[in-house]
Amino acid sequence: xxxxxxxxxxxxxxxVPGDVVLDLSSMTNQTIKxxxxxxxxxxxxSVIKAGKLRFSKPNKxxxxxxxxxxxxxxxDTVLGIVVDCKADNFFVDIRGPxxxxxxxxxxxxxxxxxxxxxEIGSLLYVRVVKANPGMNPELSCTDAxxxxxEFGLLKxxxxxxxxxxxxxxxxxxxxxxxxxxxxxxxxxxxAVGLNGRVWVNAESPSTVVLVSNAIMNSESLSxxxxxxxxxxxxxxxx
Amino acid sequence: MEVxxxxxRNPNQLRPLACSCSILHRAHGSASxxxxxxxxxxxxxYHFNLFVFTSKCYFCYWxxxxxxxxxxxxxxxxxxxxxNENPExxxxxxxxxxxxxxxxxxxxxxxxxxxxxxxxxxxxxxxPNTTTSVIIQVVHDDGALLPCAINAACAAxxxxxIPMKHxxxxxCCCSAESGYCILDPTKLEEQKMKGFAYLVxxxxxxxxxxxGSSLVQGEPMEHGIxxxxxxxxxxxxxxxxxxxxxxxxxxKLSDFLRRSLQxxxxxxxxxxx
Amino acid sequence: MGLPNASEDLSSxxxxxxxxxxxxxxxxxxxxxxxxxxxxxxxxxxxxxxxSMGAVASADGSALAKIGSTTMLAAIKMEVMTPSLESPDExxxxxxxxxxxxxxxxxxxxxxxxxxxxxxxxxxxxxSSSGMINLKELSLVGGKAAWMVYLDIYCLDADGALxxxxxxxxxAAFSNLQxxxxxxxxxxxxxxxxxxxEENSEKEPVNKEKRKLTLGGIPFSLTCILHKNYILAxxxxxxxxxxxxxxxxVLDSSNQxxxxxxxxxxxxxxxxxxxxxxxxxxxxxxxxxxxxxxAISGMEID
Numbered sequence: 001x002x003x004x005x006x007x008x009x010x011x012x013x014x015x016v017p018g019d020v021v022l023d024l025s026s027m028t029n030q031t032i033k034x035x036x037x038x039x040x041x042x043x044x045x046s047v048i049k050a051g052k053l054r055f056s057k058p059n060k061x062x063x064x065x066x067x068x069x070x071x072x073x074x075x076d077t078v079l080g081i082v083v084d085c086k087a088d089n090f091f092v093d094i095r096g097p098x099x100x101x102x103x104x105x106x107x108x109x110x111x112x113x114x115x116x117x118x119e120i121g122s123l124l125y126v127r128v129v130k131a132n133p134g135m136n137p138e139l140s141c142t143d144a145x146x147x148x149x150e151f152g153l154l155k156x157x158x159x160x161x162x163x164x165x166x167x168x169x170x171x172x173x174x175x176x177x178x179x180x181x182x183x184x185x186x187x188x189x190x191a192v193g194l195n196g197r198v199w200v201n202a203e204s205p206s207t208v209v210l211v212s213n214a215i216m217n218s219e220s221l222s223x224x225x226x227x228x229x230x231x232x233x234x235x236x237x238x
Numbered sequence: 239m240e241v242x243x244x245x246x247r248n249p250n251q252l253r254p255l256a257c258s259c260s261i262l263h264r265a266h267g268s269a270s271x272x273x274x275x276x277x278x279x280x281x282x283x284y285h286f287n288l289f290v291f292t293s294k295c296y297f298c299y300w301x302x303x304x305x306x307x308x309x310x311x312x313x314x315x316x317x318x319x320x321x322n323e324n325p326e327x328x329x330x331x332x333x334x335x336x337x338x339x340x341x342x343x344x345x346x347x348x349x350x351x352x353x354x355x356x357x358x359x360x361x362x363x364x365x366p367n368t369t370t371s372v373i374i375q376v377v378h379d380d381g382a383l384l385p386c387a388i389n390a391a392c393a394a395x396x397x398x399x400i401p402m403k404h405x406x407x408x409x410c411c412c413s414a415e416s417g418y419c420i421l422d423p424t425k426l427e428e429q430k431m432k433g434f435a436y437l438v439x440x441x442x443x444x445x446x447x448x449x450g451s452s453l454v455q456g457e458p459m460e461h462g463i464x465x466x467x468x469x470x471x472x473x474x475x476x477x478x479x480x481x482x483x484x485x486x487x488x489x490k491l492s493d494f495l496r497r498s499l500q501x502x503x504x505x506x507x508x509x510x511x
Numbered sequence: 512m513g514l515p516n517a518s519e520d521l522s523s524x525x526x527x528x529x530x531x532x533x534x535x536x537x538x539x540x541x542x543x544x545x546x547x548x549x550x551x552x553x554x555x556x557x558x559x560x561x562x563s564m565g566a567v568a569s570a571d572g573s574a575l576a577k578i579g580s581t582t583m584l585a586a587i588k589m590e591v592m593t594p595s596l597e598s599p600d601e602x603x604x605x606x607x608x609x610x611x612x613x614x615x616x617x618x619x620x621x622x623x624x625x626x627x628x629x630x631x632x633x634x635x636x637x638x639s640s641s642g643m644i645n646l647k648e649l650s651l652v653g654g655k656a657a658w659m660v661y662l663d664i665y666c667l668d669a670d671g672a673l674x675x676x677x678x679x680x681x682x683a684a685f686s687n688l689q690x691x692x693x694x695x696x697x698x699x700x701x702x703x704x705x706x707x708x709e710e711n712s713e714k715e716p717v718n719k720e721k722r723k724l725t726l727g728g729i730p731f732s733l734t735c736i737l738h739k740n741y742i743l744a745x746x747x748x749x750x751x752x753x754x755x756x757x758x759x760x761v762l763d764s765s766n767q768x769x770x771x772x773x774x775x776x777x778x779x780x781x782x783x784x785x786x787x788x789x790x791x792x793x794x795x796x797x798x799x800x801x802x803x804x805x806a807i808s809g810m811e812i813d
Contacts, residue, residue: 005446006446010444010446014499016405016443016499016500017401018403018405020443020444020445021444021446023446023448039361039401044446044447046443048361048402048403049399050499068265068266069266071399097314097368133363134366134367343628343632344632346628347633350774351774353775354776355775358775358776433640462779462780463779463781465773466772467774468768469640469770471767471768473766473768478785481782
């Protein structure tokens with residue numbers, strides 16, 4: 001059998017459900033923060049989703065994984081599609097288990113008098129403000145201070161769906177290599193939701209097609225491979 | 239003592255396993271699981287030497303021997319539960335599609351066993367009032383069908399990111415007249431033997447806890463039976479003998495499952511940093 | 512459990528019925544801690560079991576089995592059929608299990624119960640693998656005629672341990688079975704009505720001496736609930752709905768293991784728990800055997 005694992009050498013390794021990654025009884029007087037994919041069970045922390053165990057100093061642990069389905073989480077920014085308009089709420093599909101509610105007042109300076117109008121099928125860039133089990137998640141089109149920020153309707157452009165892992169990669173900082181390389185040569189607008197939806201807009205349709213293809217191809221590539229792939233695509237349109 | 243098996247395996251030897259995840263484009267999670275192969279399928283070829291019980295390679299014997307292959311797809315969690323289900327918990331529905339024809343009583347029984355087994359490994363309180371559908375498509379059946387389906391369903395649930403307590407590995411043990419047992423039988427062996435048991439155990443986990451702290455009633459967690467279904471009469475001792483063999487094999491199976499899940503996840507998810 | 516003891520404290524302030532409804536699991540656990548169950552049974556005790564033979568006069572064999580309030584009515588009808596080519600000298604047994612809406616509030620009219628096909632499949636697996644019935648005995652004329660046995664089990668009241676009661680009623684119905692007499696008529700098999708038996712002497716019954724089946728190893732079963740370290744024998748439906756891990760052990764009269772059935776469940780069964788369940792079943796098999804013998808001898812006196 002292999003040597004007894006310790007938390008330090010499990011970090012950045014792939015773990016599967018059931019693995020116990022932290023022993024709390026040996027960590028008294030420490031505060032730790034658990035992210036997605038981990039669960040506390042008495043004195044131990046075990047994994048509930050397969051993925052890579054990540055640790056960020058000083059005390060955050062989470063499991064990074066990639067799915068086709070999105071599970072809403074507070075403060076995530078997502079791309080939602082309006083499916084229905086009711087008096088109090090817009091019903092928005094955010095690829096989660098249930099439809100999310102966007103209250104009609106959750107806009108900058110929102111009052112009963114000026115309720116925004118969205119057609120069914122319009123794409124919104126929104127923020128998740130409530131995500132409790134057993135309840136529909138609640139969205140907002142403002143940032144925490146009540147400003148519109150960049151939230152709201154996304155006009156024109158092209159939206160496609162990817163995995164949650166890819167969208168997280170696109171949002172990571174520093175900017176991921178695909179976007180960096182594309183950005184050097186092309187000008188385009190992009191909005192990435194943590195729910196795996198990506199929206200791209202540019203002057204010419206060919207740019208939109210190229211950018212979206214580059215992103216969809218980049219899922220399983222390393223940084224260097226991504227650069228090569230983007231270069232090849234760019235050469236083709238020249 | 240020796241029992242000759244038609245395909246030249248030794249009694250403790252499983253057929254070569256193959257597992258691939260995320261094979262269906264539209265499903266939220268999917269996996270195929272096969273035990274043995276009829277012809278060399280190049281797409282699965284690279285798996286074959288991952289898992290041999292002995293150092294010798296019996297590959298040449300396997301060509302032409304039977305295989306059991308199952309596809310599993312997971313959709314969900316979707317909103318709402320069915321009638322009669324507890325809305326305070328996530329519900330799991332299992333749909334069994336046989337290779338040909340309509341579903342009958344055996345398939346209904348498989349559905350229920352699979353459903354109960356999956357319910358016991360998933361954490362149902364995280365997404366209350368949702369339904370997760372697991373669809374099992376039998377591609378080819380040559381013995382040990384239910385264990386194969388349980389393994390496939392488990393891999394597909396992991397692929398879909400459904401929260402789970404632990405994984406499950408399933409194995410079929412046959413007990414012969416002489417109190418002697420063989421693992422992973424083909425259909426012919428299943429019919430020939432006195433009795434057989436489908437056993438499901440938790441996978442062996444990596445744990446940072448000190449050695450021995452996870453013992454339950456003096457046994458490691460992965461020795462507990464999640465599901466046991468037997469066919470045919472056998473003595474109680476034979477059953478315990480099967481249990482012992484099944485546990486030994488389940489350790490290897492869970493190694494294989496872990497490795498195939500690891501190979502599915504891109505290792506460079508965030509190499510960009 | 513990691514739960515705060517809030518409900519523990521409430522239990523002294525609340526009425527028992529309210530406590531039972533609001534915290535069913537805790538209600539049961541408080542009983543279990545005292546090694547007793549809400550219906551005053553000890554953990555390993557099964558409910559009162561009765562069998563009455565010949566409950567359906569029109570059937571060839573029938574029995575009504577009751578375990579606690581779980582009630583099963585089993586009836587056997589026999590028909591002559593042409594045996595299949597693969598097994599020309601064997602008869603056939605077909606088992607069906609019905610759960611009409613009267614048996615439980617969970618079963619709705621028009622929609623078949625989910626459990627019914629599963630119990631039916633389990634029953635036919637158990638009966639065939641126990642070797643209780645020798646299919647060769649069901650043959651009348653090799654390759655020409657054999658008995659087709661239709662066993663139908665109706666669940667009249669589903670209060671837990673369905674499989675145990677169904678198996679018991681099936682076994683009892685088989686031991687009650689009177690094979691009807693048949694005779695050969697121009698190479699065709701004809702059933703002889705009871706009253707013609709003596710008069711019609713020119714038609715010689717083919718199976719004069721074979722009016723009863725010899726039953727091989729008779730299977731008996733016991734369902735147990737595993738909850739934490741407790742093992743509860745013969746659960747009621749309330750117990751089944753609260754504690755979900757069920758283990759059904761079937762042993763035959765020579766203590767061979769016919770089936771060990773545990774479909775999932777939150778609690779893992781370790782070797783010791785499995786051994787305990789088997790030991791409980793051994794005791795229960797003795798009890799049931801006696802109950803069955805008494806029921807049979809009771810019939811003969813009548």
